[in-house]
Amino acid sequence: MSTARSSLPTPDRPNANPDVRLSVEQVSYAYSPNPSQAPVFTLEALSFQAKPGEIVAVLGPNASGKSTLLKLISGELQPLSGRIFLNNFVVHSLPTKMRAQRIALVQQESALLFPSLVWEFVLQGRHPYGRSLRFESDDDVTIAKNALAQVGAAHLSDRRMDKISGGEKQRVILARALSQQPLLLLLDEPTLHLDIGAQVDLLETLRRLAAENRYSVVVVTHELNLAGEYADQVVLMQKGKCLRVGSPAAVYQRELLEQVFQAPLSVAIAPSGRPRVTLFSNS
Amino acid sequence: MRPLTLSRLLLRCGVLAVVLFIVVVVALKLGAVQVSLYGLGRDLIHVLIGRSSAISTEYGMVVMNIRLPRILLSIFVGAALAVAGTSFQALLRNPLADPYVLGVSSGASVGAILALMLENRLALSPEFAGLATPVGAFLGAAITIAVVYVLGLRGGRIDGNTLLLAGIITASFLSAIINFLMSTLAGGNLRGASFWMMGNLSTPQTKNVMYLLGIGFVVAAGAIYTTASDLNLLLAGEKEAMHLGVDVRRVRIVVYLAASVLTGLAVSVSGTIGYVGLLVPHVMRLIFGSDHRMLLPAAALGGAIALVIADTIARTIAAPSDLPVGAVTAIVGAPLFIYLLRRRLA
Secondary structure (H helix, E strand, O other): OOOOOOOOOOOOOOOOOOOOOEEEEEEEEEEOOOOOOOOOEEEEEEEEEEOOOOEEEEEOOOOOOHHHHHHHHHOOOOOOEEEEEEOOEEHHHOOHHHHHOOEEEEOOOOOOOOOOEHHHHHHHHHHHHOOOOOOOOHHHHHHHHHHHHHOOOHHHOOOEHHHOOHHHHHHHHHHHHHHOOOOEEEEEOOOOOOOHHHHHHHHHHHHHHHHHHOOEEEEEEOOHHHHHHHOOEEEEEEOOEEEEEEOHHHHOOHHHHHHHHOOOEEEEEOOOOOEEEEEOOOO | OOOOOHHHHHHHHHHHHHHHHHHHHHHHHOOOOOOOHHHHHHHHHHHHOOOHHHOOOHHHHHHHHHHHHHHHHHHHHHHHHHHHHHHHHHHOOOOOOOOOOOOHHHHHHHHHHHHHHHHHHHOOOHHHOOOHHHHHHHHHHHHHHHHHHHHOEEOOEEOHHHHHHHHHHHHHHHHHHHHHHHHHHOOOOOOOHHHHHHOOOOOOOOHHHHHHHHHHHHHHHHHHHOOHHHHHHHOOOHHHHHHOOOOHHHHHHHHHHHHHHHHHHHHHHHOOOOOHHHHHHHHHHHHHOOOHHHHHHHHHHHHHHHHHHHHHHHHHOOOOOOOOHHHHHHHHHHHHHHHHHHHHHO
């Protein structure tokens, strides 16, 4: 059946904890313009793990290495040292197609050369399940329709991608990622151009999807309060270093956040047990 | 949600094939020698079922032996240029890319001329006569597109406007080379500068060359077609395509080589005919959308239709003199190109 994820040979690491889906183990990276020069940016070795259904938020100011970490997890970059396992397979050595059946990436929106319809765009998520030339099956259509319904965008199906709002587009991009039927969902600043209502909507949707479909979710974001409210784990980064990994309540400490984000703030714990951050002006 | 199905693809291609057939019949009829539609249809069927000997009149023979081969050549060249243009547009993510605008056709011309000169020196056996030219044209095309691509890079990324400018300057430079080769090194049958720079379908081709064209087209266009759904994703960007499971490197190499083969084959028999590879994909995209599984065959058939019409105009409008077909396509194509460019900038 065309919907089945292609099976892989034996895992790169046979035993390990079956509860862990994503395992980032002592991973580092260095950017250098050419090999003879010193690197202009270094990501120091860091580790964390994610279980199915878990949301991990990667937090930090600009140039802290958040996006680099996401590129490493997505397999786009190869780690300088350390390894990243997805169900005990090394992510970087998976063939492109098999990786796309397991990892879906939601990036900041890209310009379209020839604007397509929403349903055409969502069906692109089925590409990793097809051979080089083939036509979408009824299963593919059903999966794409479900994906649109799951993000509450079924009514957009016949609209053009360049004629919908930023929030709607972000949902459609998420629907395409869902139609890849991934194990791991990666999001790069998904709330960047959204108003506050749309941001909350998107994260509510993510939490529901992670719980229902047992995705592991890694989301890179600047939004301290959204991450504090919705994430199960937070990875706090600064200048290429991972400072803390843990639950939001454990990581959100006033001195630490003030030092990382260079702004005076206070942290309170809400009745839900989730931390709330309030920023003050410098004066 | 209505994804493309094989039956819809075949139906649409069938409609285009019928249009092509009608255009071919009209093109066969038009010309200095008058023939009746009835006689034409009967003779065409005789040719199609392999009984050319049953053709009735000597006028019929004129039509079948002179007009039909030229029309077949137009079909082939038009299809090859349109598929090459569609491929370059997807590969370079630039809706204004095509073999002519990017200078690839001029590069193929230079390659073909050099091959012709070499062939004259080598005195090859008759079976190979004419086969060196397409190979030289392919090499010229492949080298030129690689050079234009590098010139079109800005800060490691391909820049649409820089690319177009690089292509246009390269084309102008290569035209100068063609003129230089023609005026200083001419000797033997080099067909003249106007053939290479304006394009012409009036040169009769040997059977061997026609076979080479046919096989080359099927192989190259078929190779491109296997990447059709990958090309759809490549339009959104290479990184994004990779995350959706496209082997970007493989697709680039296949399409780059195959589009160079198509351009080289077309140029080696017809010179540089402009704008077919640019405008036909645009028109087909307007009619059928931008799914390459539909767009590539539609562009092939549309390119064939467009070039048969253009060549019929070229040989009848100022009869008995024969205009270069490239002049016809440029008169129609250049203003349309400006229109598309301005619309893109707006």
